[in-house]
Amino acid sequence: MVERMDEFEKELRDHLQARPAPAGFADGVMRRIEGRKPRRSWRFLWQPAWRWAAVAALVAMTVLGGLAREHQQRVAGERAREQVLLALRITGTTLNQVQHKVNEDQSPAEHHGHTIDLRP
């Protein structure tokens, strides 16, 4: 809604037209911006493209970290499995040796027992 102005208000409007800025105003603003440039150089990191790049890098690092941890766990698991198999092999060999020794110790008696003829 456009509001009507009385004479005094029209006079106000006429007297309050924008004044020109002082001479060299724009030069002063541009000089101050130039002076601030080193501080502003990091601001590009807050631009949308850089924010997305940072998010992508974070996701990639998380995924790669997960894969590396999984790989380490698999390697450790295989190493443990090999150690268990080795232990079982050693145990098996030892048991075989013991079995063999027991068999050897029992053999003469059995052999003797079998060879004695008790028939009249």
Place this chain on the structure above:
Amino acid sequence: MDDAAQNFRAIVERHQGRVYSIAFRIVGDAGAAEEVAQDVFLELHRSLDRLESDAHVTAWLRRVACHRATDALRRRAARGDAAAEEYQDGMGLRTPVREFMPLMNRIEQLLLTLPPAQRSVLLLRYQEDLEPEDIAIEMQMPLATVRSHLQRGVKLLREKAQRTLKEYSRG
């Protein structure tokens, strides 16, 4: 100068009169107004990515210029700046105002005797030619408050102008 700097300089040149006038008519001092106006453009340079069109830039500049100029006025008053206090006494135009402001027109001098919030609203209405609804949106102020500032501000200015005219005619 690169393209971005040239584009920004064009924006400064297009709006410098508007921003400087708002600052000058709120702060009441040419040097302080220039500093405030420059600060506003520096702030614009940092915020330009978020502003989508020239209309947004214009509205943003008006709002920030009013706020920064009012802040500067408060800082001057807090420092006990005699001139700033004189402008804010609200009792009428006193001799120091005339002495400090030889380049100001009578209406601008009278405007400086109003409270800062009324000054801002009156400037947006009569310098920037905005409707009260647009002022309410730009200043994020209730429409009733804008209307109240306008009514009281114009009434005060009218009374002061009549008083000044009587004093002038009495010699």
